Amino acid sequence: MRRGRPGGPRGGTDWWRGAAGALSGALAGCAALAVAELLSAAVRREAGPVVAVGGAAIDRTPAAVKDWAIRQFGTNDKLVLQVGIVAVLALLAVALGLVALRRRGLGAAGVLLFGAIGALAAVTRPDSTSPVDALPSLVGGVAGAALLYVLAGRLRVTAEADGAEPADAAGSAGHSEEPPRATWDRRGFIVAATAAAAASAGVGALGRSLNAAGGKDAVASRDRIRLPAPASAAPAVPRGAQVRVPGVSSFVTSAADFYRVDTALVVPRVNADSWRLRIHGKGVGRPTTVSFADLLRRELIERDITLTCVSNEVGGPYVGNARWIGVRLADLLAECGVEPPAKGGPADQLVARSVDGMTLGTPVDDVMDGRDAMLALGMNGRPLPFEHGFPVRMLVPGLYGYVSACKWIEDIELTTFDAYDPYWVRRDWAREAPVKTQSRIDTPKPFARPKAGTVMVAGVAWAQHRGIDKVEVRVDDGPWRTADLAAEATRDTWRQWSFPWKATPGGHTLTVRATDRTGEVQTEKRTRTIPDGASGRHAVVVTVD
Ligand SMILES: Nc1nc2c(c(=O)[nH]1)N[C@H]1C(S)=C(S)[C@@H](COP(=O)(O)O)O[C@H]1N2
Numbered sequence: 001m002r003r004g005r006p007g008g009p010r011g012g013t014d015w016w017r018g019a020a021g022a023l024s025g026a027l028a029g030c031a032a033l034a035v036a037e038l039l040s041a042a043v044r045r046e047a048g049p050v051v052a053v054g055g056a057a058i059d060r061t062p063a064a065v066k067d068w069a070i071r072q073f074g075t076n077d078k079l080v081l082q083v084g085i086v087a088v089l090a091l092l093a094v095a096l097g098l099v100a101l102r103r104r105g106l107g108a109a110g111v112l113l114f115g116a117i118g119a120l121a122a123v124t125r126p127d128s129t130s131p132v133d134a135l136p137s138l139v140g141g142v143a144g145a146a147l148l149y150v151l152a153g154r155l156r157v158t159a160e161a162d163g164a165e166p167a168d169a170a171g172s173a174g175h176s177e178e179p180p181r182a183t184w185d186r187r188g189f190i191v192a193a194t195a196a197a198a199a200s201a202g203v204g205a206l207g208r209s210l211n212a213a214g215g216k217d218a219v220a221s222r223d224r225i226r227l228p229a230p231a232s233a234a235p236a237v238p239r240g241a242q243v244r245v246p247g248v249s250s251f252v253t254s255a256a257d258f259y260r261v262d263t264a265l266v267v268p269r270v271n272a273d274s275w276r277l278r279i280h281g282k283g284v285g286r287p288t289t290v291s292f293a294d295l296l297r298r299e300l301i302e303r304d305i306t307l308t309c310v311s312n313e314v315g316g317p318y319v320g321n322a323r324w325i326g327v328r329l330a331d332l333l334a335e336c337g338v339e340p341p342a343k344g345g346p347a348d349q350l351v352a353r354s355v356d357g358m359t360l361g362t363p364v365d366d367v368m369d370g371r372d373a374m375l376a377l378g379m380n381g382r383p384l385p386f387e388h389g390f391p392v393r394m395l396v397p398g399l400y401g402y403v404s405a406c407k408w409i410e411d412i413e414l415t416t417f418d419a420y421d422p423y424w425v426r427r428d429w430a431r432e433a434p435v436k437t438q439s440r441i442d443t444p445k446p447f448a449r450p451k452a453g454t455v456m457v458a459g460v461a462w463a464q465h466r467g468i469d470k471v472e473v474r475v476d477d478g479p480w481r482t483a484d485l486a487a488e489a490t491r492d493t494w495r496q497w498s499f500p501w502k503a504t505p506g507g508h509t510l511t512v513r514a515t516d517r518t519g520e521v522q523t524e525k526r527t528r529t530i531p532d533g534a535s536g537r538h539a540v541v542v543t544v545d
């Protein structure tokens with residue numbers, strides 16, 4: 001009969017009721033997210049509350065924090081963010097469940113408020129084109145609020161009609177003024193909560209599978225693409241470009257191993273058949289819109305180009321080299337009537353915009369100075385992977401990705417640096433950012449324990465569009481000694497190097513530095529990645545046995 005612990009029947013009842021309140025909040029949160037997931041499948045994947053709030057959070061994260069997050073979590077940064085958002089939502093939902101125990105209207109209103117916040121985030125995302133994007137969060141909020149209201153109704157306390165005699169409460173005989181035993185509708189609550197949990201799981205699972213199936217047309221459009229042979233093939237990679245030392249990065253980075261850095265919480269799935277690229281703006285005599293088929297009909301060039309992220313720390317992993325196939329951007333621009341500032345054109349900045357609202361600004365002079373700036377359609381012999389910008393991305397050899405390599409591109413506007421600051425520039429990164437001359441020790445790994453004798457030290461060096469002229473290695477505070485350079489593919493690719501080191505027992509520090517073709521030696525001055533890329537020299541500490 002008595003459900004509480006001895007000596008604390010009311011305390012026991014309160015505990016269970018409190019737990020039920022917390023559970024109600026959590027269930028309301030799940031129901032809201034499940035309904036939102038289902039509706040986002042109907043509206044737009046990117047309109048779901050977690051993605052929208054996450055995107056808004058990314059855009060508002062101070063550069064230093066974002067840099068830290070990329071350093072800490074690497075390519076998992078987005079997963080960590082989403083798990084974080086869900087954890088915060090869970091805590092808030094539980095808190096609202098507890099509020100609803102006392103004031104169920106207030107608890108329900110709280111859930112509605114979060115729905116409204118999600119809706120606001122969704123419609124203010126740069127890629128949102130319709131107020132319909134508010135629906136998933138709004139309807140989810142209403143569903144969650146209604147559920148919390150109903151569940152909290154089961155938790156309302158009423159005086160227990162049959163158990164009110166004080167004598168019944170053994171052990172509390174001394175407390176004569178104990179109030180009447182309170183009770184709430186346990187059965188009703190359990191039934192309602194179970195039904196709500198089952199319904200949320202079903203709705204959520206349906207939404208998930210619909211969302212996963214979404215973008216099928218984009219996948220099909222990618223599967224249908226046959227990349228023609230390029231009119232201008234990539235220069236053959238010399239056999240000696242890959243050093244034969246285990247542990248050195250492969251000269252060509254596979255799509256699967258290629259680093260990924262972007263702000264997209266869900267990878268855009270663009271249908272190549274309906275994709276269009278618009279070229280317009282200052283000094284564009286013939287504004288043009290091209291389709292994917294238009295690009296395929298043009299002369300294609302194929303080039304090996306090494307891409308580097310400005311967020312790459314000295315010795316870091318955000319650099320990769322692939323064989324890209326695409327159209328020459330300078331030719332396309334020239335056909336649209338664009339003249340670079342070097343030839344008197346009025347626009348000095350090319351702003352590329354992606355389907356997810358990202359903007360990147362590139363100097364027009366760099367794009368049109370004869371280098372192989374391209375609109376890439378293929379990577380390592382296949383259409384671009386969705387993660388790397390399908391159907392079309394930009395690439396400009398020699399510039400960091402954030403000022404040149406727009407993925408999922410849909411718009412190119414010619415403008416000036418004075419008139420417009422793109423996404424990262426608004427967040428304190430530099431307007432112009434040529435890649436800094438860098439080198440990395442791939443092997444031995446930090447804290448490795450090689451055996452005394454000849455140890456092969458090897459790695460990569462890059463100074464895209466200038467080329468690598470020399471790499472040197474220093475052991476402890478000894479002299480700089482020239483490493484063996486692997487054959488160069490082109491000055492737009494990284495270059496491998498190796499150094500046979502006569503290793504003596506004990507702890508040693510290996511340091512590397514590169515010199516580019518302009519004669520510039522990689523500086524020892526350490527700088528942070530922001531605003532225009534990390535500088536300094538990579539060093540590795542090992543213990544020789
Ligand atoms: N649409 C879009 N394009 C983008 C970005 C982005 O966030 N969104 N990030 C840029 C940055 S910072 C880099 S370093 C490169 C990385 O390209 P990858 O992911 O294919 O390696 O893409 C660039 N293009």
Ligand SMILES: [Mo]
Pocket residue numbers: 261308309310311400401402
């Ligand atoms: Mo980047």
